[in-house]
Amino acid sequence: MKAFFRPGIVILLSCILLTGCSRSPIPELGNVNVVTGFFAEYFPEEQSYRLSLEIADFSGYEKSSDITAKRITAKGKTIAYAFEKINQISEKQLYISHAKVILLGRGFQALNLKNTIDFFLNHPEINSDIQICMTQTDILSEQEDSDSSFFAPLSSLLKRETLCGFPSLYQLYQKENQSFSLPVVSLNDATPAISSSAVFSNYQYQRTVQNDIS
Amino acid sequence: MNFSLNLQENYENFKQIFQDNCMVVFRYLENSFAPHLKAVAIFADGLVGASLVNDYVVKPFIGSQPLQDAKNPLLFVKNSVLQSNDIVVVTDYEDCIKRLFSGDVIFFLDGYDTPLAVNARFPATRSISEPENEKSLKGPREGFCELILFNTALLMRRLKNDRLKLESFTLGNRTKTPVVMAYLDGICHETLICETRKRLQQINTDAITDTNQIAELIKAKPYSPFRTTGSSERPDVVANKLLEGRIAIIADGTPQVITLPFLFNEYFQSSDDYSINFYFGTVSRLLRYLSFLIAIFLPAMYLAVVKFQKEILPEKLLYSISAARMNVPLSAAMELLVFLIFFEILREASARTPSVIGQTLSIAGALILGQTAVEANFISVPAIIIVAISGLCSNVLPQMRGAMLLCRLGILLVASQIGIYGVILGALAIIIHLSDITVSSTSYLNDMLPHSKGSWMDIYIRGPYRFLTQKKDYLSKGN
Numbered sequence: 190m191k192a193f194f195r196p197g198i199v200i201l202l203s204c205i206l207l208t209g210c211s212r213s214p215i216p217e218l219g220n221v222n223v224v225t226g227f228f229a230e231y232f233p234e235e236q237s238y239r240l241s242l243e244i245a246d247f248s249g250y251e252k253s254s255d256i257t258a259k260r261i262t263a264k265g266k267t268i269a270y271a272f273e274k275i276n277q278i279s280e281k282q283l284y285i286s287h288a289k290v291i292l293l294g295r296g297f298q299a300l301n302l303k304n305t306i307d308f309f310l311n312h313p314e315i316n317s318d319i320q321i322c323m324t325q326t327d328i329l330s331e332q333e334d335s336d337s338s339f340f341a342p343l344s345s346l347l348k349r350e351t352l353c354g355f356p357s358l359y360q361l362y363q364k365e366n367q368s369f370s371l372p373v374v375s376l377n378d379a380t381p382a383i384s385s386s387a388v389f390s391n392y393q394y395q396r397t398v399q400n401d402i403s
Numbered sequence: 404m405n406f407s408l409n410l411q412e413n414y415e416n417f418k419q420i421f422q423d424n425c426m427v428v429f430r431y432l433e434n435s436f437a438p439h440l441k442a443v444a445i446f447a448d449g450l451v452g453a454s455l456v457n458d459y460v461v462k463p464f465i466g467s468q469p470l471q472d473a474k475n476p477l478l479f480v481k482n483s484v485l486q487s488n489d490i491v492v493v494t495d496y497e498d499c500i501k502r503l504f505s506g507d508v509i510f511f512l513d514g515y516d517t518p519l520a521v522n523a524r525f526p527a528t529r530s531i532s533e534p535e536n537e538k539s540l541k542g543p544r545e546g547f548c549e550l551i552l553f554n555t556a557l558l559m560r561r562l563k564n565d566r567l568k569l570e571s572f573t574l575g576n577r578t579k580t581p582v583v584m585a586y587l588d589g590i591c592h593e594t595l596i597c598e599t600r601k602r603l604q605q606i607n608t609d610a611i612t613d614t615n616q617i618a619e620l621i622k623a624k625p626y627s628p629f630r631t632t633g634s635s636e637r638p639d640v641v642a643n644k645l646l647e648g649r650i651a652i653i654a655d656g657t658p659q660v661i662t663l664p665f666l667f668n669e670y671f672q673s674s675d676d677y678s679i680n681f682y683f684g685t686v687s688r689l690l691r692y693l694s695f696l697i698a699i700f701l702p703a704m705y706l707a708v709v710k711f712q713k714e715i716l717p718e719k720l721l722y723s724i725s726a727a728r729m730n731v732p733l734s735a736a737m738e739l740l741v742f743l744i745f746f747e748i749l750r751e752a753s754a755r756t757p758s759v760i761g762q763t764l765s766i767a768g769a770l771i772l773g774q775t776a777v778e779a780n781f782i783s784v785p786a787i788i789i790v791a792i793s794g795l796c797s798n799v800l801p802q803m804r805g806a807m808l809l810c811r812l813g814i815l816l817v818a819s820q821i822g823i824y825g826v827i828l829g830a831l832a833i834i835i836h837l838s839d840i841t842v843s844s845t846s847y848l849n850d851m852l853p854h855s856k857g858s859w860m861d862i863y864i865r866g867p868y869r870f871l872t873q874k875k876d877y878l879s880k881g882n
Contacts, residue, residue, distance in 0.1 A: 215710060215711060217709055217710045217728065217734060217735050218709045218710075218713055218716075218721065218724050218725050218728055218735075219709075219724070219725055219727070219728025219729050219731065219735075219783075220728075221713075221725075223721065223722070223725060245722065245725070247722065247725055247726035247729050248729075256722055284713065286713060286714040287713075287714075287718055287721055314714075316714070
């Protein structure tokens with residue numbers, strides 16, 4: 190009995206301390222919606238945001254190239270509110286750690302990006318290496334009938350272009366009071382391409398530079 | 404029971420005792436030259452050689468002419484008539500019964516209350532063959548058998564040394580099993596010898612039929628799943644262990660010989676390592692270490708990653724696992740647990756099933772568990788792969804199978820609650836437990852951090868022979 194006394198105390202304490210962990214609602218892989226990217230748009234006249242999340246769809250999955258996508262969209266006064274609405278609409282919990290790209294619409298040229306960057310960076314699950322880019326058109330509406338993933342090829346494209354010094358989310362956060370440029374994405378025969386760069390200074394949009402890769 | 408001077412009384416007493424034992428034979432003898440000299444030979448049929456009984460006992464006694472003039476007939480019979488290489492005067496009834504069932508002929512002479520035990524042993528036993536569980540690619544193919552006499556002979560053939568000591572014990576109150584403790588005097592530490600001898604003498608049980616019972620009864624940490632005694636069916640392995648300064652315990656009736664002390668790193672050593680080139684021996688040994696880690700940690704790591712730390716997964720792997728697990732009703736933890744248990748059941752069934760239907764059972768198990776369970780969405784493909792790899796890796800170290808299963812399940816349960824932190828905590832718990840085990844004043848993990856130049860050569864790698872030191876410094880006296 191004495192031999193079991195000390196291990197018994199340790200096991201009892203461990204059980205007491207760890208019981209809370211089993212109640213945490215952590216869903217498993219297979220029970221989550223894997224988010225591949227964000228598309229955010231700001232409407233200055235309405236002062237509202239529209240947030241679209243692209244979710245990977247595995248229903249016809251045979252190999253990784255067969256990933257299809259579906260989109261969930263919500264509007265809100267703030268981007269956080271829109272995100273919360275999407276959480277409620279989604280039938281499964283959102284998993285955003287593997288999201289690769291945040292695509293900001295033209296409306297963000299009228300906004301200071303700091304709040305948007307803060308929102309994404311403060312999310313505990315987001316990958317701080319996520320790429321940020323802009324678009325001049327409503328790309329996702331143009332892709333509405335397509336069920337192939339838009340953000341997967343865009344993320345591959347941006348990985349190549351990182352040699353040109355486009356900052357990631359965390360690097361953007363460090364660029365307060367500095368200038369930086371974000372790639373501007375457009376569709377070229379239904380495939381994403383970087384057509385220009387949007388220059389920002391102190392998170393405020395300045396101008397768009399054509400084919401500026403510096 | 405005491406023996407009587409009267410032959411008829413001894414005869415009646417033994418007849419009474421063995422009246423329901425048809426295998427005990429009583430042969431009444433009279434010397435043809437001195438009919439007043441009567442005797443009874445009692446032996447167990449099947450344990451003695453029939454021709455040996457005739458040649459050693461019956462013919463010599465019946466036909467001995469000088470016997471009629473002998474002043475001390477019993478002494479004369481012992482020294483000059485009976486023709487065995489080993490004749491002992493028996494004074495104790497318990498000893499008499501033990502010798503009878505060891506294959507001796509108990510010889511009662513009229514007028515004497517001290518029978519003779521005449522060695523006429525010829526038990527039925529299988530021949531020396533290669534052990535099934537310790538096959539060797541290039542090494543010797545001899546293995547121990549069930550007869551202690553043959554086993555000790557195999558050892559003596561390999562260690563032609565007057566320092567080889569074979570101390571005899573009788574264990575088991577009812578089975579009276581002969582047990583031999585073998586060691587090399589001058590190489591093995593005196594404290595180890597004394598401690599082992601004391602533990603063997605303290606064994607008080609009805610039956611000893613296997614060396615595993617002895618191993619459990621003399622174990623340092625009886626409740627630990629890790630063994631502190633080694634076992635082998637190969638004489639070359641046991642001889643090498645003795646040369647390192649270890650003790651071997653051989654029991655009659657089993658080919659398994661246990662060696663002690665047994666340290667953790669010995670799980671990963673194989674006699675084949677020394678029969679092949681040291682490069683390949685090193686690779687084999689490293690593969691065993693890797694298999695150990697995979698067998699214990701892979702299911703728990705998979706569970707931790709799938710449930711808690713999904714960020715670790717590369718994108719394509721994440722998609723594969725997500726797609727595979729999409730319609731599976733069970734949680735990942737339950738899936739792994741159920742399949743692990745089923746895998747063990749399949750393994751047990753395969754081991755117990757006669758070989759005639761074993762193959763059919765394997766195919767049925769593979770089809771049922773693999774193909775149909777996945778198609779019915781009871782289980783996901785990644786879970787099957789994980790459990791199969793883990794099970795295969797555990798078969799690389801068959802001696803540690805039980806301990807690995809317990810560790811694997813324990814870490815899996817903890818990982819199902821707190822993810823990778825659980826895996827780390829589980830690993831720490833195993834290391835702490837292993838560190839706590841002491842075998843004959845030596846730490847169980849002693850060799851995992853070698854402390855002398857030569858010992859590095861035989862732990863994680865199999866170094867060239869010129870660098871290998873035979874004796875272990877913590878075991879041997881150094882001479």
